[in-house]
Amino acid sequence: MNAVIIGAGPAGLTCALKLAEGGVAVDVYESEPQIGGMTKSFDLWGQKVDLGPHRFFSMDEKINSFWLSQVGDEYVMVDRLTRIYYDQKFFFYPVKAINALTNLGFFEACTCILSYLKAQFHKKGEEKSFEEWVSNKFGYKLYSIFFKTYSERLWGIPCTELDADFARQRIKGLDMIEVIKGALIPHKETKHKTLVEQFAYPKMGGGIPYENMAVKLERLGSRIYTNTSVKGIFVEEGVAKGILLEDGSVRNYDYVVSSAPFTEMICTIEKFPEKVYKAARELIYRNTTLVYLQIGRSDLFQDNWIYVHDKSVGFGRITNFRNWSSAILRGKKETILALEYWSYDNDRLWKLGDREMIQLAKEEIVKTGLVMEKDILDGYVVRLHRSYPVYNTGYQDRMKILQEAADSIKNLAFIGRNGSFKYNNQDHSILMGLLAAENIVSGTRKNNLWAVNTDYDYQEGGKSLDEKGGKK
Numbered sequence: 001m002n003a004v005i006i007g008a009g010p011a012g013l014t015c016a017l018k019l020a021e022g023g024v025a026v027d028v029y030e031s032e033p034q035i036g037g038m039t040k041s042f043d044l045w046g047q048k049v050d051l052g053p054h055r056f057f058s059m060d061e062k063i064n065s066f067w068l069s070q071v072g073d074e075y076v077m078v079d080r081l082t083r084i085y086y087d088q089k090f091f092f093y094p095v096k097a098i099n100a101l102t103n104l105g106f107f108e109a110c111t112c113i114l115s116y117l118k119a120q121f122h123k124k125g126e127e128k129s130f131e132e133w134v135s136n137k138f139g140y141k142l143y144s145i146f147f148k149t150y151s152e153r154l155w156g157i158p159c160t161e162l163d164a165d166f167a168r169q170r171i172k173g174l175d176m177i178e179v180i181k182g183a184l185i186p187h188k189e190t191k192h193k194t195l196v197e198q199f200a201y202p203k204m205g206g207g208i209p210y211e212n213m214a215v216k217l218e219r220l221g222s223r224i225y226t227n228t229s230v231k232g233i234f235v236e237e238g239v240a241k242g243i244l245l246e247d248g249s250v251r252n253y254d255y256v257v258s259s260a261p262f263t264e265m266i267c268t269i270e271k272f273p274e275k276v277y278k279a280a281r282e283l284i285y286r287n288t289t290l291v292y293l294q295i296g297r298s299d300l301f302q303d304n305w306i307y308v309h310d311k312s313v314g315f316g317r318i319t320n321f322r323n324w325s326s327a328i329l330r331g332k333k334e335t336i337l338a339l340e341y342w343s344y345d346n347d348r349l350w351k352l353g354d355r356e357m358i359q360l361a362k363e364e365i366v367k368t369g370l371v372m373e374k375d376i377l378d379g380y381v382v383r384l385h386r387s388y389p390v391y392n393t394g395y396q397d398r399m400k401i402l403q404e405a406a407d408s409i410k411n412l413a414f415i416g417r418n419g420s421f422k423y424n425n426q427d428h429s430i431l432m433g434l435l436a437a438e439n440i441v442s443g444t445r446k447n448n449l450w451a452v453n454t455d456y457d458y459q460e461g462g463k464s465l466d467e468k469g470g471k472k
């Protein structure tokens, strides 16, 4: 049996490696020159950087042990420090009681508590939107300070039009009692992913496990074709026959696994009812523009990253690569920051040239007071087209139509973040890759891939990694 994998990101490479280890002949096609997808690391100004912050975290032993088997001992435990920049003040995240009280002031803090209590006694009925879900749980006041601005900047739509699924997948299990306990008791062991105080990070960058996987794959005789974009999936009479390349040639395989954008790939398959193509066209993605700034100082701030909720600037997050692993700095004294801007294809921001983006980023970072203009040495821009699948109102109905169509072809699987239109982190994409490979090798569909990152629950039965690769 042979299989083709479209896309050499975490999902595609995991699936490919598991298949190759199980004796399946595998070819991987990747449109970019470098493997790793959105979790790649690359050289910049003599240092290593990632595409924004890339923290690996999972409570699932299966995923942890797979990730660890790709990294070996070559990782460090990073003490997480992240803050929220809001109203020109810095709030620790996870929340710390004194800092939150000082920043909010006594009156605002009381309003937050009253609004939380009100929400507990007067919950709105069915929580369809992100706004309903979060304000029911934390109260409208806390929602408006800590969730609304950031989420609307990220998704580019009002939180009333953002499906509650986004909250269910990302902040499910987080409750006010745990937030308050964490705020009052320093270093309390936390159960929720968003609050963990330490995480494992590969010494030479978040992309290392995937580079190692690519080496293993080639040793097992698999081929990875970089710079080779797949134009479509070739299906005849309900059976996937292989892939269509840009030059019009067809390559035949027994099994096709795609981690390329789901909505695009499904539209390349002929003879679905028109409602399938319509549903695909109606699903949208958000883009990220990363502006890297080289700063001639090594003492800027201690955070790994800072969430930016403040309305005075347009970016949503700043990563400081100095605070991840000393090895990626390669002895350099300069600090590299990455500022994330989000936009849709037709937004002016997405179309700005590199020079304008760098100028904008310089002006805005200076406004925050974190960096002085005279210290900024250089800038570099990376554009990530379709970095976030958008869960807008009605997306579930469209996904249902698309999933049914996809499932009608037995020897085809859609995995990964864009590949299955799910707001995946690395751990979800790794899991999808593992489960897809299990399905193929066993010749079954015993694993429902669509359920990953939906009703699959991280919190249960697992432990995160410690410095020796054991359980924390």
Ligand SMILES: Cc1cc2nc3c(=O)[nH]c(=O)nc-3n(C[C@H](O)[C@H](O)[C@H](O)COP(=O)(O)OP(=O)(O)OC[C@H]3O[C@@H](n4cnc5c(N)ncnc54)[C@H](O)[C@@H]3O)c2cc1C
Binding pocket: 006, 007, 008, 009, 010, 011, 012, 029, 030, 031, 032, 035, 036, 037, 038, 039, 051, 052, 053, 054, 055, 056, 057, 228, 229, 230, 231, 259, 260, 261, 288, 340, 384, 387, 415, 416, 417, 418, 419, 424, 425, 426, 427, 429
């Ligand atoms: C700014 C940012 C920060 C993030 N931070 C974190 C974090 O802290 N922790 C975390 O776990 N996750 C984080 N993520 C998410 C993480 O990057 C993704 O979950 C992960 O990369 C998804 O892996 P994937 O294989 O599903 O998709 P991708 O990484 O998108 O890989 C898909 C691959 O398919 C290729 N491809 C697409 N179309 C074609 C085609 N037609 N033909 C051939 N190849 C194709 C792409 O080039 C890409 O290499 C972050 C993402 C972003 C954008």
